[in-house]
Structure formats: C-alpha cells, structure tokens
Amino acid sequence: MRIKHRGLPSVLGLAALLLFLLLVIFIAGSIFYNLKNRNRQPEAINSRxxxxxxxxxxxxxxxxxxxxxxxxxxxxxxxxxxxxxxxxxxxxxxxxxxxxxxxxxxxxxxxxxxxxxxxxxxxxxxxxxxxxxxxxxxxxxxxxxxxxxxxQARLERMDLSLSAGRLVYQAGNGRLELKEGISGEIKRKQAPLSFSSTGLIMESDGLSFQGTDLKLAFGLINLAAGRARFRLKEVGSALDSVSLEGGARARCRLRAEESRFQEVNLSSEQMFLQSGRDGAVIRTPGAFAVESSGQEWILTGQGEGLELYMENGQLARRLKASRFRSSLKEVAGEEFQLAGQKADYDLALGRLRLGGQAEARHRHFNLDSASLEFSLNDRSFLAPGFNLEIRPEFFESPAMFFKAGASIYLSGEQLTGRPGFFDLNGRVRIWQTGEFCRAEKAGLDGKTGRVILEKLTESSWLVERADGRQERLDLRAEQARLQPGENRADLGGKVEFKLGNLGLSSDELELVFSEENPGRLSRLEARGRVNFSWKGYRAFGTRAEVDLVNETLTLVGTPKLVTASGERLEADKLTLFLADDRIRLENQKRERSLTILVRGQ
Missing domain, CATH: 2.60.450.10 (Lipopolysaccharide (LPS) transport protein A like domain)
Structure with missing residues (x-):
C-alpha cells in the first residue's frame, strides 16, 4: 500500500529558509563584532x-x-x-x-x-x-x-668611565664611537687621567683611542689638539702614549719650591707624549713655541725638535731643543735674548745651556760664543770662545782709558758674567777705536767703572797731557787696576810704561788722573827697581815721581844716571826737566853739592 505525504516539500523548504536566515545573521554579527574591536590591542599572553x-x-x-x-x-x-x-x-x-x-x-x-x-x-x-x-x-x-x-650614554669598563650624547657600538668588532659632549676619566692612584672630546673612537682592545678636539689631563700634564690618538696602560699610570696633530698644545706643571716657573706651555702642529717608568717625555718633530711664567721671570721661545722630560708625578724637569731662540724677561724689567743651535734647559734648577754658536743679547751687551750657560737664579752666565760687545750703558761710571759713548769689544777663551760684571779668561783682547790691550785675564765692573787686568802683555791708549796734547801711552804689567772712582790706575809686577819719548819700568806704578778732567794724565809714581829712559839717557833708582803738569821727573833712592855718552853719575836725588832738556843731580852727603847738566853742553 502506498502512502503519500503531500506536505513534505513545504516543510523542507521552510527549514532551508530558516538555515539561510541564521547564516546571514551570523555573518552580519561577525562583521559587526570585528568592526567594533578593530582598534583594540590584543591581550597579552600572560597578563600577570x-x-x-x-x-x-x-x-x-x-x-x-x-x-x-x-x-x-x-x-x-x-x-x-x-x-x-x-x-x-x-x-x-x-x-x-x-x-x-x-x-x-x-x-x-x-x-x-x-x-x-x-x-x-x-x-x-x-x-x-x-x-x-x-x-x-x-x-x-x-x-x-x-x-x-x-x-645620553655612559660607559664603564674596568676603571674607565665615559659619557657622551650619542654612542655607536659595533659588537662585531668591539669598536665604539662616541659623539657630542664626550667626557671620560680613569681613576687610578698613580697618575689618573681625564679627557673631553667632540668625537671619540675606542678600539676593540679598550685601550686605544682616537678623537677630535681632544683635551686630556694626565697627572700634572694637560694636552689638547684638533686630532689625537692615545693609548692607555692596563696597570700603573693610566696613559701610555699620545699623538697630537692640528694645533697641539701642552701645559706642564713645575715644582714650585725649586723652579723659577710654575708651568710650561707648549704649542706645535704635531706633538707626541710617551709615558715611561720614571716619567713622561713630550716630543715635537717640527717647529714649536714655548711660554712659561713665574713670580720673577717670563719665558717665551721657539725652536725645533723639542724634548720635554717629566719626572715622577709628571712634573716638567728638563727641556731640550734645536735652533732655539728665547726671551727671558724679569718682572722687574731686565730682558735677555738667548739663542743656540742646541738647547738644554734644566727647569727645576733654572739653568739653560746653549750650544753650537750661542748668542745672548741684553741692553748692556751683545755676546756670541761657542756655547753658553745661563742661570736664572743669580743671572750669571758662562761662555767659552766668546766675542763680546759692551755697550756704553754698561758703565754707570766712565771706565778709564775708554771713550765714553762708544762700544768696547772683547774676546777670549772663557767669559763668566753676572749683572753689571764680566770676568774674562784666556788670551783676552780688548779694543775700541784707537785703543786696545791684551791680557790673560780681565774683570770689568759696570757700576764703578773699574777694570782689572792680569798679565797685561800689551796695551796702547790715547791719553791727554797737561797742555792738552794727546799722546800714545803703552803699558805692560803683571796686574793693572784701573780705578776711575779714585782717578788712578795701579800697576804691579814687571811694569813697563812708555809715553812719547819717556820710558819707565818698575815693580809698581801708580798713574794719577786729573779730578777736573778724568781723561788727563797728571802724575806718575813708580816704586821698586825703577828704571827710566829719555832721549838717550837712562836712570835707575828705587822711587820716581813724574809731574806731567810741571814736566818734571824726580828719582830718589840712590839714583844713578847714565848719559848718552856712557858716563855714570850718582846722587841722592835726580830731577829731569822734560820741557827744557835739563837734568839736575843733588848730593846732600857731599857738602850739599849741586851739579846741573844741560843736555847738549
């Protein structure tokens, strides 16, 4: 039997329609939900x-x-x-x-x-x-x-601290680059170090650096340059070496209790520092300039090939250079210009040594020598193989025999000097226009005008006689003391004197000059084994006096006269009249006899 369901198709259609409507509603809801939560952050996986x-x-x-x-x-x-x-x-x-x-x-x-x-x-x-x-x-x-x-970075590596506005670290090769406001320091008891720069690179070993516009302080040394490289030590003092280029500068402190200066300032296009066991050395292969100042002195100089040695504690101790020229100026006003092919300056002792044709310039003198040693402590100097020009301003009181207002020239084997005084040794030669002398030693005192000559082997001076005539004076002696303050010259030891046609020798001789006219010779006094010659006559005695104003020579002490013909005469007193060629002999022991010899009779 067949059963027919007439309502089944309509039921199935209704179910399909409901399913379709539900699908549309689900899709619309999903779209709305996603649009609503589109800008919300996703929840953390673990919010706790x-x-x-x-x-x-x-x-x-x-x-x-x-x-x-x-x-x-x-x-x-x-x-x-x-x-x-x-x-x-x-x-x-x-x-x-x-x-x-x-x-x-x-x-x-x-x-x-x-x-x-x-x-x-x-x-x-x-x-x-x-x-x-x-x-x-x-x-x-x-x-x-x-x-x-x-x-805004900060770096720490062992005892190194660094800070910078910007930093780039290449982890692959360990290279570190810093920029903007860089500063750093190494804290060590033995010679700590600090620095600043506008740009710095630290190599991977953490010990080698290169920077721009670098300023570095190492103990008592301050360095600066446009470009620099430096290397640190792992132990001991912080700094191993520095290479500076582009306006390199260095400031080094000195030991104040020893030195005449408090610090030394150096500048050069290129500069190197090498730290060693006993200190550090700064070198400049090219030209450099140096400045230094203290309570008494101001030093400025320039040269080439500088070597500045620092002792423990980075105190500047010694400066060496070539082609060195310097100015040493006292705060009180005195100034010395010193130069030499080689320079060796002990900063602590204040002693400057110049070699290879050294020179010194001062308002009182010009000095050229084979070498020169100058001491700032007492302003003294030592110069072997010298040529010296003494300017007129050197003598506060006029020197005897020398023309005022004209320079005096000297040479010899060795010169020592200090302000206002010169001591010359070894084949000394002194000359001025028309005057000269040779001696083994000489001393010149600028304040008193006194001149001391030892082993005076030759001299020739132009002096003025009483009548105004100028005549050549030749002198020789073991020692001569020219004392303008007392208007006299004292000679001793094998003295030889010659003025015109009058010659004299003695153990001692005193030359007296006029007080009114210091250049005018007025009187002579000879003592001990006196021997004089005049126009063919010779006389001997123990004491003689020459009055150049009255033109007389008096000889006492058992005088003896040898005439031009060889005749010998003895007397108690002998007087020679230079103006009219007369000789008078006085013999008091022989009934006051008087004998007058007129030359030519």
Missing amino acids: PSSVQAYHEKFQALEFAGEKMRLGLKADQFSVDTNGRQRLEGNVEITDEEPAGGVRIMTSGLVLDPEKKLARTEGGARLVSGNLWLEAQEFEYDLKDKVARAK
Missing part, C-alpha cells in the same frame, strides 16, 4: 606581571626573512601589535650570542621590528658585552649588523 614568561625557546631560532639568529628573550609581558612588531615589557632582557663576548640588553620596555631587524628600548637601558658596560636613556640594536646606537 608577577610571572616571568621565557621566550628563548620560541625565539632561539627566530627567523627574519629566512635568516637565523641566536637570540634569547625574556620579559614579564609579550604582545604583537597590528604592524607585526613584538613588544616586551617588565623585566626585559635580550641576549645575542653571535658577537664575540655576546650582547645582553636589559630594560623595562623593548620593541622588536622583524621587518627592519631592529630592537629598540623604551626608557633607560643597560648593555653588557664582554667587560664593557653601557647605560643609556635609549638603545637601538641592529640584529643583523650587530650595531648598538644609544643616546
């Missing part, structure tokens, strides 16, 4: 801040465009934004094991950009790589190139 989620297993083989990197990540919270950037928060730590020594960044917030392969910290962060420790307000780490960039 107290629990630490480790992601190093998931990211141990993190892939960026098919490249695998050995990274480790830790954070309290992890999320991914709609741009695909991964955000880590809380106690965040990222570790990169690829560079030598590794890189570990610790921060409170980190954003990973897989597309750009960058990790950027949010807020303060620390980076540790080997024995390098960096701290900055912000880090950006390139995961591919292994380069970290930071702002």
